[in-house]
Amino acid sequence: MKEHKSLWLVWQNVNTRLFYHVGTLSFYDNQYIFQYTYQSDGPQKVNDALRNGYLLHPMFPELKKEYKSTNLFGAFKRRLPSEIRVDFQGILNDLHLTENYSDMELLERTRGKLGSDQYSFEKPLKIYDSVLKTSFYINGMSYQELPENWYDILKSHKNVRLQLEPENPVDENAIAIYSEFDVKLGYVPRFYSSGISALLMSGMSPNIKVNYVNEEASPSWWVKLDFECEVPTLTKDGLSNLDPIFEQVI
Incomplete structure (x- = not known):
């Protein structure tokens, strides 16, 4: 191939x-x-x-x-x-x-x-057998109130969760990222947010985990996540709320 x-x-x-x-x-x-x-x-x-x-x-x-x-x-x-x-x-x-x-x-x-x-x-959003996959670095970590040992926590507790922030003044599709212990880590990169928020608002449940942590790098490279989420059949009929996915999957 x-x-x-x-x-x-x-x-x-x-x-x-x-x-x-x-x-x-x-x-x-x-x-x-x-x-x-x-x-x-x-x-x-x-x-x-x-x-x-x-x-x-x-x-x-x-x-x-x-x-x-x-x-x-x-x-x-x-x-x-x-x-x-x-x-x-x-x-x-x-x-x-x-x-x-x-x-x-x-x-x-x-x-x-x-x-x-x-x-x-x-890395782009891509669909493989009806599963949307990508990986990305958490944005805005240096602006959060992180515990001193945040990197040790994320190395041993790799599950994170996403939370929509529709009242966010910068982006109505903003998606915050939280650790297992409800510590706000930062945000999904904004160029993914409209597509991923469409999935979340449609009731889909993504699987998102820490890929690796490098606390010695610059904040933009501190934490990389792997993202996977099943998506409905991508036809336009009746799926107007998922239009951002069509815009973002290239």
């Missing part, structure tokens, strides 16, 4: 702190493809981002073009740690990657983020 991987290119508005899924990078049949999400006019896509201060990436200046390359685009390749770094093997170990890693795997694990840069790569 040919490898088919995809990642969302996410841009953050530094003024509002809101995130937008502006493009999708795919790898299939030994070819990389990048395309903006211009076909959707939904929230947190590129058209919405353009209305809120986003400028197209200078290496990809045409909104409706499908960019193709047999090698990872240079604009994205430079976001990966260099193989000549003396600590590169340690980086692979920390990311749980073997020496046979692919650029897409390395981009996924590092998120391709450079310091205070406004871009990152995130």
